[in-house]
Amino acid sequence: MDSLTKSAVRNLFRHPWQFVLSALGIAVGVALVVSIDIAGHSSSKAFSLSMDAVAGKATHHIIGTSEGIPDSVYRNLRVNGGFRNTAPVIETYASIPGANRRIFKLIGVDFFAERPFRDYLSDAGSSVDGELKLLLTRPKSVAASEQSLKELGVSPGDSIVVLINGAEQTLHISASLSVSESNRAALENLLITDIASAQELAGKPGRIDLIDVKAGDDRELQKLKEFLPADYEIQKSGARSETADQMLEAFNINLQSLSLLALIVGLFLIYNTMTFSVVRRKTVIGTLRAIGVTSGGIYRMVLAEALVIGAAGTVAGLIAAYFVSKVLITFISQSINDLYYVVSVREIHVTPLIILKGAGLGLIATLLSSLKPAHEASRVHPRAAMMRSGQESDLLAKIPKFGITGLLLMLAGGIILLIPSRNIWLSYFGILPVITGFAMLTPLVITGLEKIFSPALRSMFGITGKIASRSMIRNISRTYIAVAALALAVAATVGVGTMISSFRDTVIEWLGSRLNADIFVSAPNLISRRNDVVLPDELADKIRGVNGVTGINFYRELEIYQDGKKIHLISSGVSKRGFDGFEFKDGNPEEIWKEFTGGDIIVSEPFAYRYDLDAGSMLKLKTDKGMKDFRVAGVYYDYASDQGLVAIYHNEFRKHWDAKGLSGISAYASDEGSIERIKNDIQNLDTGGQKILVRGYKFLRDTSIEVFDRTFLVAKALQALAVIVAFVGIFSSLMSLQLERKKELGILRANGLLPSQLFGIVSLQTLLMGITAGILALPLGNLLAAILVYIINKRSFGWTMQFSAVPSIMTEALILAIVAAVLAGIYPGIRMSKTSPANALREE
Amino acid sequence: MIGLYGVSKSFTEGSSTHTVIRDLDLTIREGEIVILFGKSGSGKSTLLNLISGIDLPDAGRVLIRERDITTLTENERTLIRRDNIGFIFQSFNLIPTLTVKENLQLPLELKGMKDSSERIVSILNEVGLPDRASTYPDKLSGGEQQRIAIARALVHDPGIILADEPTGNLDYDTGLVIVDLLDRVVKQKGKTMIMVTHSKDVIGLADRILSLREGKITELKTDSAIG
Structure with a gap:
C-alpha cells in the first residue's frame, strides 16, 4: 500500500x-x-x-372453459384418442387453522396416469402398489411430504382438520412422501389426494381443473388440439408463473x-x-x-x-x-x-x-x-x-448560483417526470434531480432564516444565541449538508405518509359509495380481494325473498387466462341502486348503464390504463364460446384491484360463459333496524352445504381498510428505517460539525464561556438546524407526495387519487426533525462542554 | 536557475482589485540563498506560489531551470514541483495520518523512488531525529515537526527549497536550531533556497536579501536589513 x-x-x-x-x-x-x-x-x-x-414434467396444460373440464373430455382423450401422456389435475387450497393458518396447495391426481409427470409419486416406496394404495381406497385421504407431516406433528394414520373453500374438512393422512434434495421445495406446501376425493373436497363433482400433457412435438400437440372442444386452450407449462x-x-x-x-x-x-x-x-x-x-x-x-x-x-x-x-x-x-x-x-x-x-x-x-x-x-x-481560513467564503459567495442550479435541477426533474411514459423507473429517476435540486436550495434557506433567527436569539439568549445562529452561516458548507440530509429523510416521511393517507382517504370514500348496500354475502376465501369459491345461483332469489330485503346486487367473478395474461371478469347483476356506487371517469352515467345492460362492458381505471382502453374501445375476451369483441361503454374508478377489472352485465355473461354460481350477493334492507334480523335470516337459509359469510357494511369496510393498511405496512416499516438512517446521518453530521469547531469552542471557553453555556450554544445550533430541516421538509415532502400520487401511482397502477395534504403528518414531521436534531446534538454538546480548552486549542 | 520576467499578479475581492506583484523581474542563481522580507500582505507568499507554479501570474514569465512554467498545464506544473521543489511551511503541515517515516516516504514515492529506507534514515540523522521514524506528527514538538518538515522538503533531493516563514511558529531558541539546520542541509549542500521570513536571525544564511514592497522588489544590503 x-x-x-x-x-x-x-x-x-x-x-x-x-x-x-x-x-x-x-x-x-x-x-x-x-x-x-x-x-x-x-x-x-x-x-x-x-x-x-x-x-x-408436464410440457403443457389443457385449459377448459370457465367451468373447468368435464371428466368425459379426459376419458375421451385417453380412451378414444389414445393420448397416454395426459393426466387430470384438480387444485385448491387448504388452510390449517392450528398451524399459523399455514396454507397448503391440495392437488387431486389420477395415480394411474401419474408416472410420467410427478417424480415424487413414482418412487418405489410410494407407488400405488405401496403406501399410496390407501389414497385410492379411503375417501379424503392425502399424502404429504415427511417434512410437512413432521412440522404439523402428524404421521400416517392420523387425521387433520382443514378449511377448504370455507368449509371444515377432515383429511386422513395415508402416506408420507420421502423428501430428496430435488423435490424438497416442490413438496413443501403440498397435499396430494386422489382425483375423486379432490372433486368432492373442492366441490367440483365430475369436473377437473386442467389436464397435464407431456407432448413430444408440435405435431402431437396439433393432433391433441383437434381432439379437444374448439374453445379449449393448450397452454405452455410455466405460463401461469410468468403471469404471476x-x-x-x-x-x-x-x-x-x-x-x-x-x-x-x-x-x-x-x-x-x-x-x-x-x-x-x-x-x-x-x-x-x-x-x-x-x-x-x-x-x-x-x-x-x-x-x-x-x-x-x-x-x-x-x-x-x-x-x-x-x-x-x-x-x-x-x-x-x-x-x-x-x-x-x-x-x-x-x-x-x-x-x-x-x-x-x-x-x-x-x-x-x-x-x-x-x-x-x-x-x-x-x-x-x-x-x-477563508474556506467558507467560497460557498457563501456561490449561494445564489447554487440556488439557481438547484431550481434548474428541479425543473429538469419536472420535465423528466412529465415525459409521457409508462416507465416507473423513469419516474423514480425524475425524482432524483428534484431532491438534489431542493437540497441545493438549502444554503439559501439557511441564510434567509438566519436573518430572522439571529436578532431573535440575540435578544433571547444574548451573545450565545447570536453565536449559535451565526455559526450556521460560518460553517455553511457543513451545516447545509446535515440540514439537507435531515430534511430529505423527513420529507420522505411526509411524502410517503401523505401519499398513503391520500390513497387511504380515496379508498375510504370509494368504499363508502361502492358498498352502498346493507348486507354482504360471500363464501369464505383465502384471498381477501378475490372470490374463488362460489355461492349457489339460487341463493340470490332466496335472499331477495327474505322479509325486509328491498333489493339485491350480485356478481360472479371469473379469471380468464388469455395471451399469457390473467383478466378478472366481473359478471355484474347490479341493481339500479347499485349503479350509484359507480363513478365514471368520463361520459354520461345513464348512457353508460344503458349500453352496459345492452351488452357492452365497463372497465376499471387500472384495467383501462393497463390495456390502453377508453370509452368506445373494443376489447377481445376469451369466452367459453371462443374469442369475442366487446365494446367498452365506460371507465370507472375502482381501487379493489391493481390488475384492473372488466365488468359485464350478468345476462350478457350467461350468453358467453358457462360458469355457474355467484361470487357475492349484497342486499338492501328496508330499514336500519332490521339489518341484524335479515343477516340472521340469510345465515339460516339453505345453501346446499356451502358455508356463507354474512356481513354488514361496517365489517366489510373495516376489513377492506385493514387489508389496505396491511399492504402499506412494509412501506411504513421502510419509511421508519429511512428515518433511522437519517437520524444516523444527522448525528454523524452534527458530531463532525461540532468536533470541527473544537478550536473555535476552545477559544470561547478560554475567554470565559461556561461549559453549560457551551452546551447551550451547541444545543441551540442543532435546534436551529432541526427547525430549518423541518421547514424545508414540509414543501419537499408534499411535493414528493404529489409526485407519488399523480405520477408514480398513476404510472404503476393507473389509479387516480385525490391528493390531500395532512396537517398532522406535517406537524409530526416538524417535531421529528427538531427532536432528531436536538437528540443528535446532545452527545456532541456534552462532549464539547467537557473538553478542556487547552486540548481544544491544540493543533491537530 | 529561477527567473521571473515582467511578472504581475493581482487579486480581486468584490469590486476592488489588489495588485500584489507589479512587473517584477528577478533571477536567482543555482545554489543561491535568497531571503525575502516584507510586511504582511506584501505578496511574499504569492511570490513563492508563483515560483512553485501553485499560482500563475497575470502577466510575465516564470522560468524554472529554463522552462517557462506559465505555459504548462496544471499537471505539468505539479510534476515540475514534484521533481524540483521542496516546500517548508510555517505551520509544518505534516500529514497527521502518516508516521514520520511515511511522511518522508511520500515525496520519494511520488518521484517513483521505491527503495527509500536508507535515504530516510540518513535524512533523519541529518535533522537529528533518528529515533522518531515511527512517531506520528502530533506526538512531536513544534521544533521537531519543523525539522521533519525540512527533512521532507529535502528527502527527494530537489534543487530548490521554498520556505515560507519556517521559524514563524517557533520560539527563539528553536528558531535558531532550525536556522542552523537549514544552513547545514540546504546551504552547505548547494541548494537554491528562497525563504520568506520576518526573522532577522536568518540573515546569516543569505547570499542576497530582498524586500518586497508595493509589488516591487528591492535588494537590501545586509546592514540595512539588520538595521
Whole structure:
C-alpha cells in the first residue's frame, strides 16, 4: 500500500465513529434493497415451485372453459384418442387453522396416469402398489411430504382438520412422501389426494381443473388440439408463473423503490462524510498538492476512502439483509395473499444475482455520492496549505448560483417526470434531480432564516444565541449538508405518509359509495380481494325473498387466462341502486348503464390504463364460446384491484360463459333496524352445504381498510428505517460539525464561556438546524407526495387519487426533525462542554 | 536557475482589485540563498506560489531551470514541483495520518523512488531525529515537526527549497536550531533556497536579501536589513 492510500485509510480509522455511522447508512440501505429483493424473489420462487410441483414434467396444460373440464373430455382423450401422456389435475387450497393458518396447495391426481409427470409419486416406496394404495381406497385421504407431516406433528394414520373453500374438512393422512434434495421445495406446501376425493373436497363433482400433457412435438400437440372442444386452450407449462410474476411487477418495483429511498438517504450520508473529510483536511490536501501529488491522485485517494466505507457498509448490509428478509417475507407474502394469489413462503431463496445487485448498488452508490467530494478535493488549491481560513467564503459567495442550479435541477426533474411514459423507473429517476435540486436550495434557506433567527436569539439568549445562529452561516458548507440530509429523510416521511393517507382517504370514500348496500354475502376465501369459491345461483332469489330485503346486487367473478395474461371478469347483476356506487371517469352515467345492460362492458381505471382502453374501445375476451369483441361503454374508478377489472352485465355473461354460481350477493334492507334480523335470516337459509359469510357494511369496510393498511405496512416499516438512517446521518453530521469547531469552542471557553453555556450554544445550533430541516421538509415532502400520487401511482397502477395534504403528518414531521436534531446534538454538546480548552486549542 | 520576467499578479475581492506583484523581474542563481522580507500582505507568499507554479501570474514569465512554467498545464506544473521543489511551511503541515517515516516516504514515492529506507534514515540523522521514524506528527514538538518538515522538503533531493516563514511558529531558541539546520542541509549542500521570513536571525544564511514592497522588489544590503 502506498503512503497516500495508507493516509486515506488511516484517516477513516482516526474517526471510527464517523466511519461506522457512514458505513451503517450504506448498510441499512443495502440491507433493505437486498432483503426486499430476497423476499420478492422467495415469494415468486415459492409460487413457481408450487406450480412446478403441480405441473411436474408436464410440457403443457389443457385449459377448459370457465367451468373447468368435464371428466368425459379426459376419458375421451385417453380412451378414444389414445393420448397416454395426459393426466387430470384438480387444485385448491387448504388452510390449517392450528398451524399459523399455514396454507397448503391440495392437488387431486389420477395415480394411474401419474408416472410420467410427478417424480415424487413414482418412487418405489410410494407407488400405488405401496403406501399410496390407501389414497385410492379411503375417501379424503392425502399424502404429504415427511417434512410437512413432521412440522404439523402428524404421521400416517392420523387425521387433520382443514378449511377448504370455507368449509371444515377432515383429511386422513395415508402416506408420507420421502423428501430428496430435488423435490424438497416442490413438496413443501403440498397435499396430494386422489382425483375423486379432490372433486368432492373442492366441490367440483365430475369436473377437473386442467389436464397435464407431456407432448413430444408440435405435431402431437396439433393432433391433441383437434381432439379437444374448439374453445379449449393448450397452454405452455410455466405460463401461469410468468403471469404471476407480471402481476407482481408494479408491486415489486414500488417496494424496491421505497427501499432505494433508504439507500438515497445513505447516499447522502456518504456524501456528507466525504465532504466533511475533504473540508476538514483542506490543509493536508493542499500540502499534498504542494509537494507534488496531482489532482488525479487526490481524486483517487478520496474515492478509495469512500470505497472502504462502501465496502464495509455493503458487506454488513448483505449479512443483515438475510435476517431482515426473514421478517419482511411475512409482510410481503401476506400482501401477496391479500392482493394477488395464494402463496406460502417458507424458505428464503438467495441468488448470486441478488447478492451481486446489492453489492453493486452499495458500491456504485458510494462511488456516485463521493464523486463530488472527490472532485472538490482534487480542486483544493495547493495554496490551501498556507491558508488558515477563508474556506467558507467560497460557498457563501456561490449561494445564489447554487440556488439557481438547484431550481434548474428541479425543473429538469419536472420535465423528466412529465415525459409521457409508462416507465416507473423513469419516474423514480425524475425524482432524483428534484431532491438534489431542493437540497441545493438549502444554503439559501439557511441564510434567509438566519436573518430572522439571529436578532431573535440575540435578544433571547444574548451573545450565545447570536453565536449559535451565526455559526450556521460560518460553517455553511457543513451545516447545509446535515440540514439537507435531515430534511430529505423527513420529507420522505411526509411524502410517503401523505401519499398513503391520500390513497387511504380515496379508498375510504370509494368504499363508502361502492358498498352502498346493507348486507354482504360471500363464501369464505383465502384471498381477501378475490372470490374463488362460489355461492349457489339460487341463493340470490332466496335472499331477495327474505322479509325486509328491498333489493339485491350480485356478481360472479371469473379469471380468464388469455395471451399469457390473467383478466378478472366481473359478471355484474347490479341493481339500479347499485349503479350509484359507480363513478365514471368520463361520459354520461345513464348512457353508460344503458349500453352496459345492452351488452357492452365497463372497465376499471387500472384495467383501462393497463390495456390502453377508453370509452368506445373494443376489447377481445376469451369466452367459453371462443374469442369475442366487446365494446367498452365506460371507465370507472375502482381501487379493489391493481390488475384492473372488466365488468359485464350478468345476462350478457350467461350468453358467453358457462360458469355457474355467484361470487357475492349484497342486499338492501328496508330499514336500519332490521339489518341484524335479515343477516340472521340469510345465515339460516339453505345453501346446499356451502358455508356463507354474512356481513354488514361496517365489517366489510373495516376489513377492506385493514387489508389496505396491511399492504402499506412494509412501506411504513421502510419509511421508519429511512428515518433511522437519517437520524444516523444527522448525528454523524452534527458530531463532525461540532468536533470541527473544537478550536473555535476552545477559544470561547478560554475567554470565559461556561461549559453549560457551551452546551447551550451547541444545543441551540442543532435546534436551529432541526427547525430549518423541518421547514424545508414540509414543501419537499408534499411535493414528493404529489409526485407519488399523480405520477408514480398513476404510472404503476393507473389509479387516480385525490391528493390531500395532512396537517398532522406535517406537524409530526416538524417535531421529528427538531427532536432528531436536538437528540443528535446532545452527545456532541456534552462532549464539547467537557473538553478542556487547552486540548481544544491544540493543533491537530 | 529561477527567473521571473515582467511578472504581475493581482487579486480581486468584490469590486476592488489588489495588485500584489507589479512587473517584477528577478533571477536567482543555482545554489543561491535568497531571503525575502516584507510586511504582511506584501505578496511574499504569492511570490513563492508563483515560483512553485501553485499560482500563475497575470502577466510575465516564470522560468524554472529554463522552462517557462506559465505555459504548462496544471499537471505539468505539479510534476515540475514534484521533481524540483521542496516546500517548508510555517505551520509544518505534516500529514497527521502518516508516521514520520511515511511522511518522508511520500515525496520519494511520488518521484517513483521505491527503495527509500536508507535515504530516510540518513535524512533523519541529518535533522537529528533518528529515533522518531515511527512517531506520528502530533506526538512531536513544534521544533521537531519543523525539522521533519525540512527533512521532507529535502528527502527527494530537489534543487530548490521554498520556505515560507519556517521559524514563524517557533520560539527563539528553536528558531535558531532550525536556522542552523537549514544552513547545514540546504546551504552547505548547494541548494537554491528562497525563504520568506520576518526573522532577522536568518540573515546569516543569505547570499542576497530582498524586500518586497508595493509589488516591487528591492535588494537590501545586509546592514540595512539588520538595521
